[in-house]
Amino acid sequence: MTRVLIVGAGPAGIRCAQTLVEAGLHPIVVDEGQRAGGQIYRRPPEGFSRTAAQLYGSEAAKASALHGLFDQMVAQGQVSYLPGRSVVALGPGVAHVLGDAQEEVPFDRLVLATGATDRLAPVPGWQAGGVYSLGGAQIALKAQGVALGQRIVLAGSGPLLTLLGVQLRKAGADVAAVLDTASLGMQARGAAGMTLARPLVMARGLMMRGRLGRVFHAGARLDRIESGPNGAEALQWTNAGGKARRIACDTVVLGWHLLADTTLAELAGAQLGWNAVFHQWLPQADELGRAGEALYLAGDGMRILGADAADLSGRAAGIACLQDLGLAHPDPKPILRKSRRMTRFANAMARSFPWPAEAVRRLPDDAVLCRCEGIKAGELRANLPLSGPEANRAKSLSRVGMGRCQGRYCQLAGAEVIAAASGRAVDQVGRLRAQPPVRPVPIGRWIKEAPKAD
Template sequence: MTRVLIVGAGPAGIRAAETLVAAGLHPIVVDEAARAGGQIYRRPPEGFTRPPENLYGSEAAKARAVHATFDALVAGSKLTHLPQRSVMALRAGVAYVLGELRQEIPYDRLILATGATDRLAPVPGWQMGGVYSLGAAQIALKAQGVALGRKIVLAGSGPLLTLLATQLVAVGADVAAVLDTAPMTAQFQGGLRMALARPVVTLRGLRLRAALGRRYHAGVALERIESDETGPTAVIWRDARGRVQHTGCDMVGLGWHLRSDGTLADLAGARFDWSAAFSQWLPRADPLGRAGDGLYLAGDGLRILGADGAELAGRAAAIACLQDLGLPHPNPAPILRCLARMQRFAHGMARAFPWPSDMIRGLPDTTNVCRCEGISAGELRATLPLSGPEANRAKSLARVGMGRCQGRYCQLAGAEIIAAASGQAPEDVGRLRAQAPARPVPIGAWLAAEEQREAE
């Protein structure tokens, strides 16, 4: 039987698995979490008592449906689920997977549903403890019911900013301010496009925004985060009229929507193109998600279309796989029509909540750009006479992108700084090449796998 490996058990991976099982295949699903659901439908540990309505809000019914689908497939032995494992490398039809020990999983077809990471922009002072990404704050809330601060400031732009703020307020957290760098003019222009494509979803977002009341501020300029030995103490910002504001806090969450995680797609041989609309590199694929011979991409790792779009993209990728195998498959036309509508919505969202390129390009030299390695904007700029305006050469000299996150959080900001200093466009700076292992690997686990193999 054809061996199909799915990486990721979020909405895209789950729907891909469901579609393959319906066609008579038995896929293997590898996921880093202990329980399937992905980030948007992340499940708390067993025995957690908070109801789905508190965890997922208006999306509780969808979360239940996705969870139930996957649980039924596992219970019926229709697929092989390998939780708490990470794919670290891909080579010649073999996935190198690390859990407690290393495994090597051969495959004939590969569906990557790896999701997205927070898209972060540096702010002076953001390197201090107590400054988190919005995604990290949401994980803590969903997985453990924990608000990561007693007085919270959330800053950035995009739907997650508003969603997380309302989720924290709903559980009684003290959210002092929600600071959106997107001006209201951009939000209005992009919002019209969003409303034309998905009016119900747009209206739901407006209701969440209204619930925040005077906590929410649009068109702000972030000056700096002040801290002491205990963590953040205040965020200094300018409102839309240019007036300096001081908001006390002990936790800051930052995020500018999402960035597709293309690390494994890169290792699998996918090509990438710069998207001016989304201000990031996105993998090249056909409408169903084909990105190469036997390689299929789905979900936010391909295009940032949200949970509903991820479910559809998962089905589309599985259909492409079935087509290539010559097996019966559902008609993809209705799925493609829905995905086109969601793509229009996503373009409107990108216009409504733009990436703050001007803010990044004007960062002071003292601002930390790479939190992993502690590299400042000035240190990155100082490499350009030797490296030239090329991201990978600048990385080798300045070490921006060499740390634990492997450039996931600093690559886009670093490209903006290099581009501004050299008079180039960000796409001309290039993207950092992915390399195995995809994440830092405990050397003990790797050696233990070798010892076990030798013993056998």
């Protein structure tokens, strides 16, 4: 039987597995989580007391149905499930998987449903303790029922900013402010497109915004995070009217929507291209997710379209795989029609909540750009006469992007700084090349003993 490996057990990975199972295949699913669901439908440990309604709100029914579907496929032996494992490298027809030990999982066809990570923009002082990403704060709330801090400021842009603010307040946390760097004018630009594409989603978003009330501020400029011996102490910011403000807090949570996790896709041979709407490098694939020979992409690792679109793209990738194998498959046309509507919504949303390119380009020299390595913006600028305006050469001399995150959090900001200093567009600077292992690997789990000589 054809061996199909699916990487990721969020909505995209689960729906792809379902499509393949219904056609009589037995896929292997590798996931970093201990329980399937992905980030959006992340499940807490067994015995956790909070209900699905408390964890997922209006998405509770979808989350529970998806969890139940996957658990049933595993229980019935229709799927081989490898939880708590990371694919850290890819070779021809084999995935190098790290869990408690290093494993090699062979495959004939590969589906990558790797999701996305937080897209972060540096703010002076963001290296202090008590500064987290939106995704990290949401994981703590969903998986452990913990609000990270006593008095919290959320800052950045995009729907997740509003959603997490509502979730934290509902959980009883003290959210001092929600600061969106997109002005109301910017947000209005895409409102019509979002409403036409997905009116119910737009209505829910406006209702959540209303629940934040005067805590929410649009058009904020983030000036500096103050810190002391115990971490963050306050956030200095400027409001839309140009007035300097200061909010005392012990926690700052940052995020500017999401960044597609394309590392494995690049290692698998997918071509990446600059997407000006989403302001990031994205894999090139057809509408069903084909990105190369026996390679399929699904979910936010291909396009940042959200959970409902990830569900559809998982089905589409499964259909593409079945088509290429010459097996019976569902008609993809209804899925593609819905996916195009999701794409229109996401494009409008990306225009409404843009990445703060100009603010990043104007970072002061003393601002830390790369948190992993502690490299400041001025240090990167000082290296440019030697490295030139190319991301990988600049990385080799400045170490921006060489830390634990391998550039996931700093490479886009670094490219903006390089572009501004050299008078180029950010896409002309290029991207940091993917390289294995894609996650830090304990060397003891990677080294195998040589066979003993006779």
